[in-house]
Amino acid sequence: MNNFSLISTFFLTLLLTIGLFFFIRASVKERTEKEKLILQVSRVLLIKQIKNYFEKRSYQVTSNQENKIVFEGTVRPSWFLAIFLSILSLTGLLCLGLILSFLYQPLTPMFLSLGILSPITGLFYWRKACKIETVSVSFEHSTEKIEDNSTCCILTGHRDEIAQFKKAFSL
The missing domain is CATH 1.20.58 (Methane Monooxygenase Hydroxylase; Chain G, domain 1)
Structure with missing residues (x-):
């Protein structure tokens, strides 16, 4: 050579x-991302569904304020x-x-x-x-005209977690 x-x-x-x-x-x-979602569910029902979804995925609620819920879980x-x-x-x-x-x-x-x-x-x-992952869901009053039973939320978390969330809620 x-x-x-x-x-x-x-x-x-x-x-x-x-x-x-x-x-x-x-x-x-x-790989944290932020995504704005509008769901055709009332806010009270949506909060319950979101809590159930993240608890099934081994997340715990760390902060539960009026307009924001923060979940934490360990990623393996x-x-x-x-x-x-x-x-x-x-x-x-x-x-x-x-x-x-x-x-x-x-x-x-x-x-x-x-x-x-x-x-x-x-x-x-x-x-x-192996780290602790945080996902936060904040609810806002949208300035856009949406239906009465719709809820606007902003999901902040790992991009894979957001993708799974959208898949589970058929978005």
Whole structure:
């Protein structure tokens, strides 16, 4: 292999390794969103339905004010994602070690042993992903003209939780 192709392969592998690092970091990133919903249910009935829904999903009410309800629950990390990220990390580190071993052959065993570090990725994900998630539901008087039995609420929480909520309430 000529020197030019080896160096270009090294830089491409280095770029992929940097991308892998940011992908792993993004796996535990906060993804809070806010969504305004108008439901065709009276406010009293909607509050009861929302409380039942979040209690079934292992959330507890932490604050119950007149126009705002705050729920908290612990999000469990995914075994699949922890293993998947560790495998991706192992593959990336072995590729980087292989390219480095071509560039500097005396340290080949050390470069190829970089794969030993891959379980750290799974531990990083496991510790950071296990966190307390907060979902708040606030009710407002809409300035838009809506029907008498409709309720306008603003749901603030993790985007996956909002998607599940919309799916459960057929929105």
